[in-house]
Amino acid sequence: MIELAPTSALDVLSQLHVQLDSHFRDLHQERRAVAAPVFALEHGLSDDELDRLRTSVRFAVARGFGSHYWLRTWLPFVVYAAEAGYDYLGSDFWPSFEKTTPGWATYGNRGRIRGWFTNFSTEYGGAVPEGAFAEYFTIIAWPITHAVLPVYLQRSLAQLLYDFRTGLTARLLEQPDELGRHLATRAWNYTERFRIFCTNTSLLGHVAVALLSGENEPTPYLTAPTLSRIVEGLSEEQQARRWLTSAQASASRVRGFRSFGSPGTAGTSVKRLPRATDPRLFLRHEGMWNAYAELPNLAVLATGLPEVYSQLRASRASVNGGARSIMPSALLYPGQEVCFAQWPRPDRPFLQLDRGDEETNRILSTRCIMTKGPRWLFRRQGPGLAIEVKGKFVRPGHRYVLIEADVRDGLPVPWCTETAIGVQGVKAYEFTVPSRLSEREEGDLVAADLAVVSHVAIRPVGIVASAWDGEGEVEWLAGEPAMLGIRSDLVPRRAGIVADGAVDFLEWTPGEPELL
Numbered sequence: 001m002i003e004l005a006p007t008s009a010l011d012v013l014s015q016l017h018v019q020l021d022s023h024f025r026d027l028h029q030e031r032r033a034v035a036a037p038v039f040a041l042e043h044g045l046s047d048d049e050l051d052r053l054r055t056s057v058r059f060a061v062a063r064g065f066g067s068h069y070w071l072r073t074w075l076p077f078v079v080y081a082a083e084a085g086y087d088y089l090g091s092d093f094w095p096s097f098e099k100t101t102p103g104w105a106t107y108g109n110r111g112r113i114r115g116w117f118t119n120f121s122t123e124y125g126g127a128v129p130e131g132a133f134a135e136y137f138t139i140i141a142w143p144i145t146h147a148v149l150p151v152y153l154q155r156s157l158a159q160l161l162y163d164f165r166t167g168l169t170a171r172l173l174e175q176p177d178e179l180g181r182h183l184a185t186r187a188w189n190y191t192e193r194f195r196i197f198c199t200n201t202s203l204l205g206h207v208a209v210a211l212l213s214g215e216n217e218p219t220p221y222l223t224a225p226t227l228s229r230i231v232e233g234l235s236e237e238q239q240a241r242r243w244l245t246s247a248q249a250s251a252s253r254v255r256g257f258r259s260f261g262s263p264g265t266a267g268t269s270v271k272r273l274p275r276a277t278d279p280r281l282f283l284r285h286e287g288m289w290n291a292y293a294e295l296p297n298l299a300v301l302a303t304g305l306p307e308v309y310s311q312l313r314a315s316r317a318s319v320n321g322g323a324r325s326i327m328p329s330a331l332l333y334p335g336q337e338v339c340f341a342q343w344p345r346p347d348r349p350f351l352q353l354d355r356g357d358e359e360t361n362r363i364l365s366t367r368c369i370m371t372k373g374p375r376w377l378f379r380r381q382g383p384g385l386a387i388e389v390k391g392k393f394v395r396p397g398h399r400y401v402l403i404e405a406d407v408r409d410g411l412p413v414p415w416c417t418e419t420a421i422g423v424q425g426v427k428a429y430e431f432t433v434p435s436r437l438s439e440r441e442e443g444d445l446v447a448a449d450l451a452v453v454s455h456v457a458i459r460p461v462g463i464v465a466s467a468w469d470g471e472g473e474v475e476w477l478a479g480e481p482a483m484l485g486i487r488s489d490l491v492p493r494r495a496g497i498v499a500d501g502a503v504d505f506l507e508w509t510p511g512e513p514e515l516l
Helices: 009-034 047-062 067-072 075-086 093-100 110-124 131-136 141-145 151-163 170-174 176-185 192-198 201-212 224-235 238-254 298-304 306-314 358-367 439-447
Strands: 280-285 289-294 317-319 337-339 351-353 375-380 385-388 399-404 417-419 427-432 456-460 484-488 494-499 502-507
Touching: 009 047, 009 075, 009 110, 047 075, 075 093, 075 110, 075 141, 110 141, 131 141, 131 192, 151 192, 151 201, 151 224, 151 238, 170 176, 176 192, 176 201, 192 201, 201 224, 201 238, 224 238, 280 375, 306 358, 351 358
Parallel strands: none
Antiparallel strands: 280 289, 280 385, 289 337, 317 351, 375 385, 375 399, 399 427, 417 427, 456 484, 494 502
């Protein structure tokens, strides 16, 4: 480190710029070996140096020093903005930035921040914002991306890694982009802000691989001080710490186990796994509620993974908590139903082959995952059937059954009643959402981890969908056009559609109740 003994804040900025330039160029050279980005948060400054940087940047901003000077010493400003992104709590970015940076409202230039980060990306291989968040917020996406994992997202990522721990493979740990895509598909029932973060699947994957390396294991994707800083932040909350530790233990067990070839190995190629759907959960009332899972058709694995296909033909399968095993070859056909005797344990894979090898069962654990708990919501479909609502949202006037595995004191909402269920390890409750909700009643639902949707309805139209849960999940066969109808009780002007990370806005025809 360069010894800093300047007599003015401007000298501090000049020396820090030289120091950071050398540091980031060395880091960029290291990251080229793994084709990974550099983050401004990986500045490597000590606490004292970072304090001097903040003081000097604020001094320069408050006195309105011109762009010519900032052009020569812009790296400290990039680090300053990234640090602000790390402390970002998910609300308005600029008011908080202006509050901690006196003079910014008068002399600051938001476009200049984007220019600095663009330079950083060009000069040092810096991360580039991607996904829906970058589309909407073209400036603040830069400091938040370069904050790696802002404080307000850390708990959610720890939980997502914990939920996905049984799906980890050595191949995914070697391919951050692929791991990011897998994790993003599992983030649909997290908060909107976290889902937006997950649309940058490359960033998500690189951060996840680094966190799963463990505290004492080196990773080429983040510097050790930056990784320790994030882990320390996660450790401040006991539950988040437990989630991360468990996920790291799972990653440690599978690390070094390669699936059908590894990157860079001569004569081999990494096969992309074909997609298979998750199980569909539903309830039947047979004197009491009984819980069932309709299992996916795994014949699609035959195309890319013949080894798995042969084991599906020859081996029985067990469902976590199922009352019976699945006969050999049965998973190669649709419509297999399993009744639960016990509610599935979250620390075990949902589906496993009794005589399957380790790699095959790991693949199945990534391809067949039930919704995370501790609560599961089912919408009543007539007198004796209830279908899972994976988004956990309710509509006024509709009837629901709620299953709770982490049994707590008291009822989830004051106007629900406990009902009998033939599954060990859970309780079941029935309730009807009032046609008009008071603010307190809506608060009760939110406190029970449920969301309320009262103005918008989305349904499949056109070609009959192969599967539709009546609320938030629909499937079509490959090659068929996906057609949706969106109905609103309000009078919208347009609808925003996010598909595979791309955002499109469709104008709403005036006077029409539904958009197709």
